[in-house]
Amino acid sequence: MEGVDHLAHERNKAQFDVAVMKAVWAGSRDAYELFHRFSRLVANDPEMFIPAIKAQATEEQQKQWLPLANKMKIIGSYTQTELGHGSNVRGLETTATFDPKTDEFVLNSPTLTATKWWPGGLGKIATHALAHARLIIDDKDYGVHGFLVQLRSLDDHLTLPGITIGDIGMKYGSGAYNTMDNGSLIFDHVRIPRNQMLMRLSQVTREGKYVPSNVPRQLSYGTMVYVRQKIVFDASIALSRAVCISTRYSAVRRQFGSHNGSPETQVIDYKTQQARLFPLLASAYAIRFVSEWLNSFYKDLLQRLEAKDFSTLPEAHACTAGLKSITTSVAADGIEECRKLCGGHGYLTSSGLPELSAVYIPACTYEGDNVVMLLQVARYLMKTISQLKSGNKPVGTTAYLGRAEQLMQYHSDVLRAEDWLKPNVVVEAFEARAARMSMACAQNLSKFNNPEDGFQELSADLVEAATAHCQLIIVSKFIEKLQQDIPGKGVKEQLGVLRSIYALFLLHKHIGDFLSTDCITPKQGYLANEQLRSLYSQVRPNAIALVDAFNYTDHFLSSVLGRYDGNVYPKLYEEAWKDPLNDTSIPDGFHEYVQPMLKQPLHHGRL
Ligand SMILES: CCCCC/C=C\C/C=C\C/C=C\C/C=C\C/C=C\CCCCC(=O)SCCNC(=O)CCNC(=O)[C@H](O)C(C)(C)COP(=O)(O)OP(=O)(O)OC[C@H]1O[C@@H](n2cnc3c(N)ncnc32)[C@H](O)[C@@H]1OP(=O)(O)O
Numbered sequence: 001m002e003g004v005d006h007l008a009h010e011r012n013k014a015q016f017d018v019a020v021m022k023a024v025w026a027g028s029r030d031a032y033e034l035f036h037r038f039s040r041l042v043a044n045d046p047e048m049f050i051p052a053i054k055a056q057a058t059e060e061q062q063k064q065w066l067p068l069a070n071k072m073k074i075i076g077s078y079t080q081t082e083l084g085h086g087s088n089v090r091g092l093e094t095t096a097t098f099d100p101k102t103d104e105f106v107l108n109s110p111t112l113t114a115t116k117w118w119p120g121g122l123g124k125i126a127t128h129a130l131a132h133a134r135l136i137i138d139d140k141d142y143g144v145h146g147f148l149v150q151l152r153s154l155d156d157h158l159t160l161p162g163i164t165i166g167d168i169g170m171k172y173g174s175g176a177y178n179t180m181d182n183g184s185l186i187f188d189h190v191r192i193p194r195n196q197m198l199m200r201l202s203q204v205t206r207e208g209k210y211v212p213s214n215v216p217r218q219l220s221y222g223t224m225v226y227v228r229q230k231i232v233f234d235a236s237i238a239l240s241r242a243v244c245i246s247t248r249y250s251a252v253r254r255q256f257g258s259h260n261g262s263p264e265t266q267v268i269d270y271k272t273q274q275a276r277l278f279p280l281l282a283s284a285y286a287i288r289f290v291s292e293w294l295n296s297f298y299k300d301l302l303q304r305l306e307a308k309d310f311s312t313l314p315e316a317h318a319c320t321a322g323l324k325s326i327t328t329s330v331a332a333d334g335i336e337e338c339r340k341l342c343g344g345h346g347y348l349t350s351s352g353l354p355e356l357s358a359v360y361i362p363a364c365t366y367e368g369d370n371v372v373m374l375l376q377v378a379r380y381l382m383k384t385i386s387q388l389k390s391g392n393k394p395v396g397t398t399a400y401l402g403r404a405e406q407l408m409q410y411h412s413d414v415l416r417a418e419d420w421l422k423p424n425v426v427v428e429a430f431e432a433r434a435a436r437m438s439m440a441c442a443q444n445l446s447k448f449n450n451p452e453d454g455f456q457e458l459s460a461d462l463v464e465a466a467t468a469h470c471q472l473i474i475v476s477k478f479i480e481k482l483q484q485d486i487p488g489k490g491v492k493e494q495l496g497v498l499r500s501i502y503a504l505f506l507l508h509k510h511i512g513d514f515l516s517t518d519c520i521t522p523k524q525g526y527l528a529n530e531q532l533r534s535l536y537s538q539v540r541p542n543a544i545a546l547v548d549a550f551n552y553t554d555h556f557l558s559s560v561l562g563r564y565d566g567n568v569y570p571k572l573y574e575e576a577w578k579d580p581l582n583d584t585s586i587p588d589g590f591h592e593y594v595q596p597m598l599k600q601p602l603h604h605g606r607l
């Protein structure tokens with residue numbers, strides 16, 4: 001019935017102050033930003049073009065181009081990936097050859113695989129590209145640099161001479177990403193003025209002299225670092241959106257369990273449903289908090305870079321790359337699990353879940369393929385370990401590696417299930433697991449004469465060690481979050497339950513790591529799972545309130561299953577009738593194709 005809250009009985013069970021939890025979840029961001037970060041999907045994405053200009057252009061170039069880009073007088077595309085190269089930026093083929101006679105760069109796509117391919121906005125709408133190309137001076141290749149290239153006339157939007165542009169076609173399913181005109185671009189000796197090479201980091205003089213960057217060359221990758229830390233925030237939003245839908249529906253849906261006419265059982269009360277759903281609820285909060293930390297870490301990096309302090313740049317790269325990888329994988333897999341948690345109705349477009357999945361899953365690929373990103377983390381971990389011998393004391397997220405010797409001797413002293421509720425007990429187990437996995441890789445790497453060969457041979461183990469490291473970061477930041485002052489009745493207690501669910505779920509899921517590195521005994525692993533089951537019972541009465549705290553409107557969720565009022569069945573039926581297929585009783589084509597078959601006489605008793 002309209003106006004009735006079918007989930008009121010669930011909301012009345014809440015044991016904490018939902019208004020405070022809403023504030024904790026929103027953190028420093030407001031609802032507008034949450035919505036804005038998705039609205040851009042259906043518009044052109046200035047998410048990268050503008051930050052790239054800020055990161056790579058001189059002050060003078062910024063003064064020229066930023067006002068135009070900010071006011072949408074030009075529409076830019078971050079044009080890096082090519083048909084033949086995406087992960088391997090140093091393998092890009094597009095060239096920008098300096099012509100000293102005319103003081104210009106000539107941009108060219110020397111091969112088919114040099115075709116720019118994927119950049120958002122490039123296919124139909126962008127007027128300018130921030131094109132990444134190999135700088136060539138006097139036949140010498142100085143590597144990939146950024147160049148601003150106009151693609152289309154600002155009068156009639158037609159492509160300019162030497163520019164061939166197209167859209168790369170439909171993408172995965174009918175997802176919303178098909179509203180993004182990811183495009184292709186071929187340069188045929190296109191000339192641009194020298195001052196359209198972004199020259200904040202390195203320069204080319206009028207005489208054609210290359211002035212190399214006096215800062216780490218990786219700062220030219222700065223836009224990717226910036227977007228990766230934003231994508232961690234996106235992961236928390238995408239996952240929480242799916243969890244909100246599937247939690248509310250799990251409380252509405254009843255199946256089996258009726259006795260003597262009693263109502264059937266709410267599927268949220270099945271232990272299997274809880275064991276699949278509640279870790280995702282906890283993960284949404286965990287990712288939200290680590291994204292907050294990562295954003296502050298990134299802002300600190302920017303301040304340091306202003307002061308030419310590059311000390312945290314390697315760690316910032318490792319953290320943004322690793323957390324982007326881990327959180328997008330958890331969110332993408334979690335959205336699919338939420339669809340399955342909703343049974344058949346989860347497969348309906350009106351559930352909001354297929355669309356969410358279709359639009360979200362490329363996050364595991366864009367801004368750095370998730371495996372390639374974890375290999376970057378592994379490289380950082382191996383380098384950190386290699387420097388231990390020289391007395392280099394790791395700090396920050398790798399500080400635990402400075403205690404590697406001690407952690408190699410660690411054995412959990414858990415005796416009872418409730419011992420696993422102690423944050424220090426959990427952190428020690430996760431530190432020991434991560435340290436031992438990385439140390440084992442380092443040990444094996446040392447057996448190879450050629451470190452690169454070893455890295456390749458051991459890359460699967462290195463990815464697992466990098467995963468363990470990133471999961472430790474997320475667990476640690478969840479614990480740190482709860483060391484802050486958090487007001488409100490029961491709020492910190494509930495977050496404590498989610499923190500323990502998140503950690504113990506990971507321990508249970510990766511029990512093989514913890515046992516094979518001899519960090520815990522099978523018995524201690526069993527006790528962790530015991531505790532997990534108890535935690536699910538504790539979170540159960542608060543589940544609806546915990547997803548209400550995400551503060552998503554029905555409009556934002558766009559899901560009949562995730563409606564705030566839980567009035568699912570009438571709305572499911574109503575939504576179905578909006579489908580154009582239901583505009584007529586007899587389907588198109590029936591009379592032409594089906595009816596003749598039905599009318600066909602029987603022959604010898606056979607159709
Ligand atoms: C209707 C429904 C709608 C609702 C939707 C609901 C929910 C959806 C939720 C979210 C969606 C919403 C918003 C999201 C939308 C869009 C998201 C935003 C943008 C998406 C578009 C994506 C854009 C792109 O993909 S741009 C292209 C990205 N490309 C990449 O990332 C390339 C990856 N490759 C690299 O980064 C590099 O090639 C490399 C792998 C790092 C290797 O680089 P290389 O130079 O070869 O370096 P090497 O490995 O040799 O290492 C040398 C040295 O350098 C250090 N290093 C490397 N990189 C960095 C760096 N970035 N910073 C600092 N240091 C770096 C490395 O560690 C080595 O150091 P050392 O020598 O070991 O010390």
Ligand SMILES: Cc1cc2nc3c(=O)[nH]c(=O)nc-3n(C[C@H](O)[C@H](O)[C@H](O)COP(=O)(O)OP(=O)(O)OC[C@H]3O[C@@H](n4cnc5c(N)ncnc54)[C@H](O)[C@@H]3O)c2cc1C
Binds near residue numbers: 086118119182371459
């Ligand atoms: C929706 C979407 C939007 C995008 N938007 C943009 C954009 O706006 N601008 C832009 O420039 N690009 C964009 N891209 C491109 C994107 O950045 C690349 O696709 C991404 O970086 C992955 O690179 P790739 O396609 O070369 O994958 P590949 O690297 O070819 O990956 C293929 C497989 O090879 C594996 N692999 C690769 N290298 C290694 C290695 N060294 N060791 C082990 N395994 C390896 C990967 O793990 C993966 O399994 C977009 C892509 C998508 C899907």
